[in-house]
Amino acid sequence: xxxxxRIWRQRDAKFRxxxxxxxxxxxxxxxxxxxxxxxxxxxxxxxxEEPVAFDSDCREGICGTCSLTVNGEAHGPDHPGAVxxxxxxxxxxxxxxxxxxxxVGSFPIVKDLVVDRSALDRIVQAGGFISARAGSAPEAxxxxxxxxxxDLAMEAAACIGCGACAAACPNGSAMLFAAAKVSHLSxxxxxxxxxxxxxxxxxxxxxxxxxxxxxxTYECEAVCPAKISASxxxxxxxxxxxxxxxxxxxx
Amino acid sequence: xxxTLDPKIPPGPLDQKWRNHQDHSRLVNPNNRRKLEIIVVxxxxxxxxxxxxxxxLGYRVKCFCFQDSPRRAHSIAAQGGINAAKNYQNDGDSVxxxxxxxxxxxxxxxxxxxxxxxxxxxxxxxxxxxxxxVPFAREYSGYLANRSFGGAQxxxxxxxxxxxxxxxxxxxxxxxxxxxxxxxxxMFPYTEMLDLVIVNGQAKGIVTRNLRSGKMERHAAxxxxxxxxxxxxxxxxxxxxxxxxxTATYRAYKRGALFANPSFTQIHPTCxxxxxxxxxxxxxxxxxxxxxxxxxxxxxxxDRVKPPSExxxxxxxxxxxxxxxxxxxxxxxxISSRAAKEVCDEGRGVGPGxxxxxxxxxxxxxxxGVETIRERYGNLFEVYKKITGEDAYKxxxxxxxxxxxxxxxxxVDYDLMSNVPGLFVIGEANFSDHxxxxxxxxxxxxxxxxGYFVLPNTLPNYLAGQMGKRPSPESAEFKxxxxxxxxxxxxxxxxxxxxxxxxxxxELGLLLWDKCGMSRNEQGLREALRKIPELRAxxxxxxxxxGDEEDYNxxxxxxxxxxxxxxxxxxxxxxxxxxxxxxGAHFREEHQTSDGEALRDDxxxxxxxxxxxxxxxxxPKLYREQLHFETAHLAQxxxx
Numbered sequence: 001x002x003x004x005x006r007i008w009r010q011r012d013a014k015f016r017x018x019x020x021x022x023x024x025x026x027x028x029x030x031x032x033x034x035x036x037x038x039x040x041x042x043x044x045x046x047x048x049e050e051p052v053a054f055d056s057d058c059r060e061g062i063c064g065t066c067s068l069t070v071n072g073e074a075h076g077p078d079h080p081g082a083v084x085x086x087x088x089x090x091x092x093x094x095x096x097x098x099x100x101x102x103x104v105g106s107f108p109i110v111k112d113l114v115v116d117r118s119a120l121d122r123i124v125q126a127g128g129f130i131s132a133r134a135g136s137a138p139e140a141x142x143x144x145x146x147x148x149x150x151d152l153a154m155e156a157a158a159c160i161g162c163g164a165c166a167a168a169c170p171n172g173s174a175m176l177f178a179a180a181k182v183s184h185l186s187x188x189x190x191x192x193x194x195x196x197x198x199x200x201x202x203x204x205x206x207x208x209x210x211x212x213x214x215x216x217t218y219e220c221e222a223v224c225p226a227k228i229s230a231s232x233x234x235x236x237x238x239x240x241x242x243x244x245x246x247x248x249x250x251x
Numbered sequence: 252x253x254x255t256l257d258p259k260i261p262p263g264p265l266d267q268k269w270r271n272h273q274d275h276s277r278l279v280n281p282n283n284r285r286k287l288e289i290i291v292v293x294x295x296x297x298x299x300x301x302x303x304x305x306x307x308l309g310y311r312v313k314c315f316c317f318q319d320s321p322r323r324a325h326s327i328a329a330q331g332g333i334n335a336a337k338n339y340q341n342d343g344d345s346v347x348x349x350x351x352x353x354x355x356x357x358x359x360x361x362x363x364x365x366x367x368x369x370x371x372x373x374x375x376x377x378x379x380x381x382x383x384x385v386p387f388a389r390e391y392s393g394y395l396a397n398r399s400f401g402g403a404q405x406x407x408x409x410x411x412x413x414x415x416x417x418x419x420x421x422x423x424x425x426x427x428x429x430x431x432x433x434x435x436x437x438m439f440p441y442t443e444m445l446d447l448v449i450v451n452g453q454a455k456g457i458v459t460r461n462l463r464s465g466k467m468e469r470h471a472a473x474x475x476x477x478x479x480x481x482x483x484x485x486x487x488x489x490x491x492x493x494x495x496x497x498t499a500t501y502r503a504y505k506r507g508a509l510f511a512n513p514s515f516t517q518i519h520p521t522c523x524x525x526x527x528x529x530x531x532x533x534x535x536x537x538x539x540x541x542x543x544x545x546x547x548x549x550x551x552x553x554d555r556v557k558p559p560s561e562x563x564x565x566x567x568x569x570x571x572x573x574x575x576x577x578x579x580x581x582x583x584x585x586i587s588s589r590a591a592k593e594v595c596d597e598g599r600g601v602g603p604g605x606x607x608x609x610x611x612x613x614x615x616x617x618x619x620g621v622e623t624i625r626e627r628y629g630n631l632f633e634v635y636k637k638i639t640g641e642d643a644y645k646x647x648x649x650x651x652x653x654x655x656x657x658x659x660x661x662x663v664d665y666d667l668m669s670n671v672p673g674l675f676v677i678g679e680a681n682f683s684d685h686x687x688x689x690x691x692x693x694x695x696x697x698x699x700x701x702g703y704f705v706l707p708n709t710l711p712n713y714l715a716g717q718m719g720k721r722p723s724p725e726s727a728e729f730k731x732x733x734x735x736x737x738x739x740x741x742x743x744x745x746x747x748x749x750x751x752x753x754x755x756x757x758e759l760g761l762l763l764w765d766k767c768g769m770s771r772n773e774q775g776l777r778e779a780l781r782k783i784p785e786l787r788a789x790x791x792x793x794x795x796x797x798g799d800e801e802d803y804n805x806x807x808x809x810x811x812x813x814x815x816x817x818x819x820x821x822x823x824x825x826x827x828x829x830x831x832x833x834x835g836a837h838f839r840e841e842h843q844t845s846d847g848e849a850l851r852d853d854x855x856x857x858x859x860x861x862x863x864x865x866x867x868x869x870x871p872k873l874y875r876e877q878l879h880f881e882t883a884h885l886a887q888x889x890x891x
Contacts, residue, residue, distance in 0.1 A: 012803070030526045038531055038753070045751045045806065050797050053805055055319065057492040059532045060634065062417055063323040078637070085637045110463055111803045118440070121320050125432040129425035130384045134304045134703040137375070137382035141339065144393030153386040154411055157418060161322055190384050 001027045001088060004096040005040065007052055013108050019098065029089035033076060034059060034066065036088055037099075053112040061085040061225055064160035067167070068113055069100040074164035074223040082162060082225040102167035106174070106209050117163045119209040120177060126205035127198040128181040130190050149187050156184035158226040165220035165228075171212030176220040178202050179236035180228045186239055196243035203240055254874035256509070256861060259664045260364045265882050266346075269368045272665070273708055277715035284309035287714055288721060290457055290472040292444045292499050294321030296416070296695060297678025298478030299423035300702030306430030308707060313470060314427065315439045315459060317494055317808075322424040325480060325492040326698060329416025330537035330631070331400060332408035333380075333695040335373035340397055344405040346370045353693060354883045356402040356583050357658070357686020358835035358851065360512070360859070363882055364665060365683045372700045377409055379703055383422040387411050398627075401538050402583040402690040402890075410692075413537050413630045419695055423702075442468075443808070444499045446732045447475065447506045447674065450722045454503075454674035458732045460740075462808055465801040469724035469733055473717045474673045474710060477503060478702070481657035481679040483516065485816045485823065486768070487760025489654035490522060490535040496812040497819045500661050500680050504822075508669045509861035509874060511662035511682035513819070514827035517689055517836050518769050519655030520587035523638055523648075524607040528757075533653040534638055536610070536631055538691040541580045543615035543624065544648070546571050546587070548599040548608050555601050559609055559647050570594055578890040585688045585836040585849070586890060588652035592769050593847070595651070602649040611647035652769060656694060658685040658836065659826070662861040662876070666709035667701060670861075673713060677701035682859065687835025740800050743810050748793030752810035755790045755817065759783070763820055767827050772840040776828040780821060787817040822862060822871060829873065832856045844887075853885050 002025045010017025024040050031039070034056050041051035057065040061082040068083045070076030075083045078090050091097065099113065107115040145153075157180070165176035182199050185191035191198070214233055221230040261272040279287065287310050291302040294316040302314040316324060336349035349370035354361060377395070381387065387409050388396040397406040411418040430436040441462040448456040448469070456471040479499035483489040504510045521536045547567045549555055554562050570590055572579040582590070591608050594600065601607045616624050621644060625632070632643045639649070660682040661669050667683070668675050678698040685693065722728070766779035790813070798804040833842040833849035834856070842850040851857075859876040 028527050028529060031529050032531070035529050035531050039529060042751055042753065045795060045797060046749070048797075051806060053803060057318060057323055057494050058325065058328045059493060060328060060534050061637075062328050062414065063318070063325070063492060065318065065323050081637060085634070087637065087640075089640065114803070117319060121322070121428065121431075121438075121440075124425060125428040129429045130382070131429060132379065132382035132384075132426070133307055134300075134379055134707070137378035140337070140377045140381040141394055143381060145389055146393050147389045147391050150386050150389040150393075153384070154388075154418075157386050157411075157421065158414060160417075161320065184386065185384050188384050188386070190382055 001029060001091070001093045003027065003091065006096065006098045008100040009052065009112050010109055012111055017109065027088055029087070031088045032059070032084060033070070033086040033088065034084050053114050055114050056084055059084040062160060064162035067102045067115060067117070067162055067164070069102060069167060071098050074102060074167040075225055079223055080225050080227045082160065102163055104163065104166045104172045106166065106172060106211050107163060119211070120161055120163055120174065122209060123174065123178055123202055123205045124181060127194070127201035128185070130185055131194060132190070143189060145188060153184050153187040156180045156187065156228065156232055159228050160226050162225060164223045164225065166211060168219040168223040169212065170217055170219065171215060173214045174206055174211040175214040175233050175236065176224065176228055176230065178206050179232040182239055183232040183235045195239070196246060199236065199239040199243045200247065254872065256662065256670070256874050256876040257664070258362060258876055259666065261665065265363060265367050268364050269371060276708065276712045279711045279714050281309050283718060285311060286718065287311065288313065288472040289474050289476060290470055291315070291476045291478060292457065293324065293478035293480060293678070293680070294427065295324035295326035295478065295480060295678065296420055296423055296698030297702045298476070299324065299420065299427050300699050301476055301478060301677060301706050302436050303423060303426035303430050304703050304707045305710070306435035309435065312436040313439060313472065314436055315442045315444060317441060317443045317462060319441050321427055321438060321440065322421065324420060325495050326420045326695070327417045328492065329695055330413045330535065331539040332398065332410035332415045332692040333376070333419065334400070334407050334692040335377045335409060335696065336370060336407055337374055337377060339395060340406045342405045344407050348405065349373065349407065351883055352403050353684065353690060354686070355888055356690040357688050358849065358888055359686065359853070359857065359880065359883070359885050360834050360878065361684055361686030362878060363880060368705065369684050369697060369700050372704045373696050375704060376696065376699045380419060380422050383426060385411060385418045385422045398539060399542055399581065400691040401541060401581045401587070408692045410539070413539070413628060416695060419699065444479070445502065445736045445811070447503045448729050448732045449506055449671065450726065450728045453672045455722050456724060456729060458729070458736050463803045465804060467733055467736065469729040471722055471724040471729065473714060473721050474675060476675045476677060476706065477661065477680050478678045479680050481660070482819060483654045483657050485759070485820055486654040486763050487756050488525065488530060488533050490519060490533050493532060496815065498812050498815045501815045501819050503661060503674060505864050506671070507864065508671050508674055509662040509863050510659070510822060511859050511861040512659040512826065513823045513862070514767065514830060514837055515658035515687050515835065516654060517584060517656040517658060518588040518652045520584055520591055520652050521610060521650045522653035523635065524602055524651040526603065534634065535653070535655060536635060536648065536650055538584070540610060540628060540631060543627065544580065544610040544612050545569055545614060546580050546608055546610055548594045548601060552598045555599055555605060568594070568599070575890045582890045583688060583690060588769055589838060591652055607649040607651045609647035610650045612643065613647070616644065656689055658682065658687060658689055662859065666712055667706055668709070668713060675706060675710065677706055687837050740807065740811065743794065743796050743807060743814065744800060746791060746794050746796065748795050750793050750795060752794055752796065752806065752813040755786065755794065756813045759786060759817060759820055762786070763823070767824050770838040770840050771827050773828065776824050779824045780828070783817065783821045783824065790814065790817055825871065826860055826862065829860060830856060857885070
């Protein structure tokens with residue numbers, strides 16, 4: 001298969017970027033999208049040009065490193081799945097493919113297709129954890145957790161932290177990301193003691209990082225490679241409202 | 252002359268060694284802890300849990316990872332589960348049995364005392380992870396669920412769907428985030444360690460490069476912990492992440508740390524077969540699939556091109572069930588992998604290129620219903636479909652072995668300290684617990700045991716004598732190390748040849764897979780030892796690394812790692828040649844039983860081989876640590 005590519009090139013955050021045209025030829029349909037970019041980079045290198053910078057690591061959809069917008073969609077057309085799980089058989093021969101980084105104000109561009117997503121780490125640092133010191137834990141089976149709750153926690157915990165939710169959101173909101181962590185931990189009894197502090201702090205951190213607000217467009221859910229349900233955002237809102245209410249009562 | 256090594260195993264009966272050791276180890280009081288700085292390289296299960304726990308204890312920790320966030324370390328990709336001898340199933344499990352299974356699974360090439368401690372602490376790990384909110388699978392009663400795994404006859408594996416590594420790592424990452432927020436841990440993402448700094452014979456710091464700005468930095472500390480993972484990517488194609496590399500441990504080796512058993516590399520039996528030469532990595536299908544999937548190939552060569560549904564039951568060879576009736580499809584990894592290679596070598600392999608075997612779920616779907624199978628393995632079936640375009644609910648999967656894990660690593664004593672005082676090595680980066688073959692669901696166990704419980708208890712033994720001895724990063728040793736790193740990067744950029752680093756890496760991988768892969772022989776290894784230096788010379792003549800040093804330069808990153816792989820590969824082959832026996836994953840064709848199983852030579856090779864760097868172009872010096880089996884009886888491994 002042959003493809004025409006339009007790829008975002010940008011030297012660093014300070015320089016202006018632009019779309020640059022490239023071509024790749026004789027690509028097998030079983031090639032993954034990122035392997036197609038590897039082939040392009042190999043060609044560029046041989047021609048004495050600078051290869052395109054893009055992020056990837058595990059290349060099996062779990063580490064959340066890859067972060068491309070393909071033809072306007074975060075992670076490309078094959079949902080649910082990260083762009084490393086996208087295969088060229090999903091495209092038409094001869095198609096023009098536009099490749100851009102995730103576009104979110106809170107994810108500054110580092111170079112070409114690479115963005116800085118450290119804002120997501122800072123949201124978790126604000127409170128996305130259960131404080132359990134090594135050595136203090138009780139016997140594992142002394143905490144019984146109904147299967148339904150454990151399954152629900154697992155569904156939320158499956159988030160790979162790629163940030164596609166924010167990239168797809170017209171408001172640049174990271175609500176799905178934060179909601180997944182809040183829901184995971186508040187569905188479990190171990191998460192109980194820090195439940196209110198956690199949600200208040202994480203939402204505040206999200207605002208401080210200048211992520212937008214949720215207006216229920218569901219774009220996040222549509223592109224999420226881990227199939228995180230937007231209903232967790234409703235849970236986040238309930239948790240937040242209740243925590244805030246209780247905090248006010250306490251004041 | 253061959254040197255010897257003292258692993259400093261504490262005295263006393265096996266089951267009391269760890270307790271006794273803790274009772275008599277030195278401690279650092281809480282006020283002094285905040286005066287001590289510890290560097291942790293790597294943020295996976297071992298590094299992440301160590302950094303978080305040391306931070307919580309009050310030490311000042313700096314944690315480095317090359318990924319853009321510690322949550323992306325490759326531990327995240329582990330699928331199947333984590334072992335612990337809780338005996339929740341009442342099926343006869345015990346700490347002793349987990350210890351024995353691990354020693355036997357490793358083909359009697361690991362250290363008894365370390366393995367016993369691993370089995371003992373594994374139970375605390377499950378408690379710890381549950382307390383952190385890891386959503387392990389549960390039964391309807393609310394109790395924890397277990398599944399069985401290769402190399403064991405009990406169900407002792409805890410799991411979170413097919414994403415156990417992800418959930419355990421996120422538990423660790425969250426604990427780490429808490430410490431970052433509280434100021435005890437400084438996190439350095441997208442930063443690569445490029446050299447170890449030794450001052451007065453002790454590991455006292457590292458030289459790093461910020462991958463995004465290209466800036467070099469010198470970091471001094473009171474101790475250095477390497478948790479940088481395995482070197483499976485030396486084969487180019489492996490199930491490891493693209494970025495996984497040997498650089499941190501190899502640089503430590505070049506600074507004097509011993510590299511133990513580098514040839515012990517695990518080939519995982521259940522991966523999606525190679526489809527073309529553009530491929531950048533191989534994808535694992537969790538071994539847990541072998542619980543409900545049956546492995547087979549056609550009995551007759553001619554049938555290999557027929558659709559599997561057209562091959563009747565009687566024409567199929569369920570070769571694992573046939574050869575290993577008591578373990579069947581759950582035979583250990585090395586044995587299953589070789590068995591797959593063998594049937595494919597006979598010309599009975601299926602799929603393109605004939606390098607594949609079927610993993611068939613039809614019987615399980617009939618017995619348990621499609622919903623149960625979906626519940627257990629749904630995400631794996633989806634991954635398989637994405638990559639191959641085939642539906643494994645309707646037709647069998649095709650699988651083939653691929654490089655997955657490396658048992659070898661830097662040599663460490665019982666305290667997990669290398670021969671260089673102050674340099675500790677944990678997780679996959681050390682050699683310690685898995686001998687010549689690792690059992691499934693044991694890597695996660697080891698990473699967390701090392702990080703949460705062992706290291707935090709053994710590190711003070713060293714640190715107690717180190718108060719006030721931290722050198723300045725301005726000292727001569729640091730400057731010299733930075734100089735040599737700079738010189739090497741400049742050398743890479745100056746070659747300005749015609750080929751990419753990747754193309755050399757691919758060539759090296761093919762050579763190693765062929766000569767030092769699933770089976771090895773003297774002739775092949777000697778050939779590899781002739782070709783690797785040639786390829787390395789070619790690399791330094793003809794590699795092209797565009798861009799410059801003070802910039803975000805992914806080509807330079809990769810070239811540096813490939814350069815290290817090109818040296819390290821030679822060490823692997825030297826070790827494989829020196830180990831003149833078969834043991835676990837190290838199968839020397841010259842040494843096999845009449846029915847083709849690995850034949851150990853306990854008389855002369857019940858030992859760890861650890862190598863010391865002697866200078867570029869010089870053969871490394873061999874040290875041997877004799878292994879003593881006081882509790883487990885040396886026996887020919889049988890899974891029949």
